[in-house]
Amino acid sequence: MSFDLEKIRGLFPVLHQEVHGRPLVYFDNAATTQKPQAVLDALRNYYEHDNSNIHRGAHTLADRATRHYEATREKVKDFINSRESAEVIFTKGTTESINLVAQTFGRKFIGKDDEIIISTMEHHSNIVPWQMLCEEKGAKLRVIPIQENGEIIFEEFEKLLNPKTKLVSIVHASNALGTINPVKKIIQAAHEIGAKVLLDGAQSTSHLEIDVQELDCDFLAFSAHKLYGPTGLGVLYGKREILEEMPPFLGGGEMIKEVSFEKTTYNEIPFKFEAGTPNIADVIAFGQALDFIQSLGKKQIKAHEDELLSYANQLTKDIKGFIPVGTAADKVSVLSFNIQGMHPFDVGQMLDARGIAVRTGHHCTQPLMHRFGIEGTVRASFAVYNTKSEIENMAEGIAKIARIKNK
Structure with a gap:
């Protein structure tokens, strides 16, 4: 990636805060993205x-x-x-x-x-x-x-x-x-x-x-x-x-x-x-x-987001109890999943305790959830200002949550 990620993150005031004593990790971009200072x-x-x-x-x-x-x-x-x-x-x-x-x-x-x-x-x-x-x-x-x-x-x-x-x-x-x-x-x-x-x-x-x-x-x-x-x-x-x-x-x-x-x-x-x-x-x-x-270019943005999604898939695929939902070959940067035996809302709250913002529920797609026979999912969605270290933080959190439930 040729653009300066640290500089990009500096353009978004909302990212520089703590949630529950942890640095904010904002992975709810499919719901709404954050706004740069120019906006x-x-x-x-x-x-x-x-x-x-x-x-x-x-x-x-x-x-x-x-x-x-x-x-x-x-x-x-x-x-x-x-x-x-x-x-x-x-x-x-x-x-x-x-x-x-x-x-x-x-x-x-x-x-x-x-x-x-x-x-x-x-x-x-x-x-x-x-x-x-x-x-x-x-x-x-x-x-x-x-x-x-x-x-x-x-x-x-x-x-x-x-x-x-x-x-x-x-x-x-x-x-x-x-x-x-x-x-x-x-x-x-x-x-x-x-x-x-x-x-x-x-x-x-x-x-x-x-x-x-x-x-x-x-x-x-x-x-x-x-x-x-x-x-x-x-x-x-x-x-x-x-x-x-x-x-x-x-x-x-x-x-x-x-x-x-x-x-x-x-x-x-x-x-x-x-x-x-x-x-x-x-x-x-x-x-x-x-x-x-x-100014960044759609190709550059997509390449970065695709890299984040690939990294998230790599870090979560071997977590016991991790169930991905939606594994199409061609995707935008959305990782939907469940943890076996847990309600999505509970997982979302536990991630929030680590400062990680994800979306939980049916995502206004109830017929789709019915198709998969589930109530909803946890959804992490990535944007241009997200980082691999944030992905690692989330994967670590998911692994800990899954161990609590499936040990």
């Missing part, structure tokens, strides 16, 4: 110097805020290589982005007996909106099964495709297992029968290089807070021709061109989908998070 500074700077509503003001503060806000939209466009910034819509997060598609594209283009395909490993936010839509429209939800190692069964997906399939909505990288799905193949197969494809990129965007034009996905949803940015902010990418056919999601200011009591004329994209005062400060700060990622 924190951007938030403060906006409120101290540029605080104003955007787009509609003629004064200097409004102009500055608007320019900074729209600069982030351009950065997102470059980050995912969309054709134009108008295809980038700001939302509250991945969940709202998926719901936006369900309530606009879904309501307009999906009808009785039409079919939507998802996979067994979906987050609840990529299950529930489609269940709601299917209940309303009389459509059917189809589910791609997965293998024991956490990979989808592609042949079964192909069997599900038929002329009634209108949408495939699938996670790019599983938050619970780390599995990277073969989305390029999925998109190609779906397009051959005329279906559109939405990718849940909440996990993949922080680990993988994303090119929406090369992938040819119709929609991509992701969140800023998993990309070293602020919480409460997300992105929906959509192809222009599809977005223009979709009705607005919310009504109000900014999404209109002209309003009378007789008729409202809607604004152009992306503003048609951005009603009301947006999350201005966090959008501007998100631009700094994207700059941070681009």
Whole structure:
């Protein structure tokens, strides 16, 4: 690894603290990543110097805020290589982005007996909106099964495709297992029968290089807070021709061109989908998070994270009672596991006593946990600022916990 890990860690104030008298080891990055100082500074700077509503003001503060806000939209466009910034819509997060598609594209283009395909490993936010839509429209939800190692069964997906399939909505990288799905193949197969494809990129965007034009996905949803940015902010990418056919999601200011009591004329994209005062400060700060990622390079980041995952697998594989969950060949840096005879929550608390922050539970993937016949897992997820010594600390903790239970 050619970048300076110590210097990178120095950019994140939250990492330099003790938890229960131990140095913090933060391995909950799949839930939310920590924020570099530049992101924190951007938030403060906006409120101290540029605080104003955007787009509609003629004064200097409004102009500055608007320019900074729209600069982030351009950065997102470059980050995912969309054709134009108008295809980038700001939302509250991945969940709202998926719901936006369900309530606009879904309501307009999906009808009785039409079919939507998802996979067994979906987050609840990529299950529930489609269940709601299917209940309303009389459509059917189809589910791609997965293998024991956490990979989808592609042949079964192909069997599900038929002329009634209108949408495939699938996670790019599983938050619970780390599995990277073969989305390029999925998109190609779906397009051959005329279906559109939405990718849940909440996990993949922080680990993988994303090119929406090369992938040819119709929609991509992701969140800023998993990309070293602020919480409460997300992105929906959509192809222009599809977005223009979709009705607005919310009504109000900014999404209109002209309003009378007789008729409202809607604004152009992306503003048609951005009603009301947006999350201005966090959008501007998100631009700094994207700059941070681009300064390091996705390939460099992924190489480091892959090395950490490989090291964690190596150090834990021989621990008696250690049960990995999700062993796909192609993964992002997520290690999900259980310790024989122990509840995940108990393991998480014991690791927390060592200053190690991990996530426990079903990870908003209850159907997936049911597939494996378990209540949940312990999930350690790694980011660019994590170190091998932290992995060693965790492995030592897991080994001690497992010995207590299995001696």
